[in-house]
Amino acid sequence: MSKEKYWEGKQYAFFSHKDCEYFPCHKTNDTENFNCLFCYCPLYALGDQCGGNFHYTKEGIKDCSKCGLPHKRDNFGYITGKYNEIMEIAKKNRRNPDKE
Template sequence: MENSYRFFENRDCKYFPCHKGLKDFNCLFCYCPFYTRENCPGKPEYKEYDGKVIKVCTNCTFPHRPENYEVILKLLKL
């Protein structure tokens, strides 16, 4: 895909790809806007660490899928 306001792929990032399994990897939402939200549209895992529950998004590709751009904006109500 071509970089635009809806899609950006940064192959020069030292962490690229931070998640495996996507042909077109959208880096636009590198930091997931849903990380701090309880109702996340992705598939996070929750693990206990030092008596705290931590949200682990290692296997979640929701914000990196190009087709989810509109869904993300709608959920953020932008």
């Protein structure tokens, strides 16, 4: 018996912007479950630890054009579960005005 996740069925966990001129921004066979909530993926900053389908270009830029991870209805929990890792990166990158 599967336990319902805290976010399942909640309006804040899913948004589909079908009127967007870019919808869908990634190839999909399931536009009814295409989540636009994370239009710009918050996991990008995690580099190769994001868990998505990406590759690095020869210029060293992360290319996520074939990744649908943030756009799947069921991945809200996965993405928000990575926020602690994102906060750690932000802490490392935070400027310390006292040391400048």
